[in-house]
Amino acid sequence: MAFIKTTEQPSNYDNLEKMSLTEILTSINKEDETVPLAVAKAIPQIENLVSEIVTKIQSGGRLFYIGAGTSGRLGILDASECPPTFGVSADLVIGIIAGGDQAIRNAVENAEDNPEQAWIDLMEHKINSKDVVIGIAASGTTPYVISGLQKCNENGISTGSISCNAGSPLSQTAKFPIEVIVGPEFVTGSSRMKAGTAQKLALNMITTSTMIQLGRVKGNKMVDMQLSNAKLVDRGVKMIMQEIPVSYEKASELLAKYGSVRKAVDNFTPTPLTSNC
Structure with a gap:
């Protein structure tokens, strides 16, 4: 079956500039209502990944997120919220974004296309086989993320992924893939919208359920x-x-x-x- 980026397919809406403000907001909200339903379908996949994370952390491991653009920022956001919420150390859940810290606020040109950098970034944290690395990419095709997981697999490190297209290269690379299929965006290709919301919901579920399992609630x-x-x-x-x-x-x-x-x-x-x- 050929891989199709549903996140890049034309919007179900057209002539957006001719809509009234009420129509725009109502339509966005209507699309957003579909996201939790898509996440629900992925719960078995999320459960498999969380079980692996809990086992690894209990054995002294850590959880890493790697991503680019919106996906990378969402990973950093989720990681940064774990210490204040659950009282864990700042190095237990770590978010890494293509292009480094400057990419948190501003896009870094071609950062996501570098197939070598993710492993270099992970090595700075002395990544090892006790850890789990989750690659986040709405499209499931980001070279930075895919190559990072490939290197992790080669070194015996558990890998997961969060993407929004079925059968993506990222899902095929990760040992514990999560696919939340949200369909076309309201603005064609703007995956910061439904895809971003889906990723945030999945990340909330991953760290919250992990911390509960670890006795932090x-x-x-x-x-x-x-x-x-x-x-x-x-x-x-x-x-x-x-x-x-x-x-x-x-x-x-x-x-x-x-x-x-x-x-x-x-x-x-x-x-x-x-x-x-």
Whole structure:
């Protein structure tokens, strides 16, 4: 079966410039409604990849994302949110973008077409067989990403992928491919739209489910979150109050003393009742 980039197919809509603003917004929203349904179909693939990630991290490994353009930025975003949300070290989930850090804000010419650079970038982090590398590319054809996974495969490193075309070269390269088929974009070829949304949803599922499996969530709460601002400190205090019978002031003291919700709750010792006898 020939590989077809459905992400590059003509939009289901035409004459966009003649639409009213309401028509434009309504049509975009209508297309966006299809994305979660496409992600749902990929859950078995996501589950297989997450199981591999959890096993590797439990054995001392790390999770890497590699991508270019929007896909690379989404990987960096997801990686950067793991330390504050789950209290893990910044080197547990690492996002790498073609063209380096300057490509986070500005496009770097031809960066995604370099078939050698991804492995060089990964080697800077001393990538090894304990790690997992996920290549992200809406088209599933980005040379930077595909070649990076190929080198990982050659070196016994587990590989996954997130793409939005069926049967892409990237999917054929990854050991644990995820394909979220969202179809043509509202603006033809603008894969930052539905494809980008699909990738973000998949990334949310990957890291959140991984962290839950690793014990970084208790009940439904981020008990290991970093207390980096007043809002999060207040949230942490209220979490403690929900877990143990203390006042806001006492919960604040415990949080300040132990530095995390989990440690505050685990180390709390109720004051014994005194007898009047």
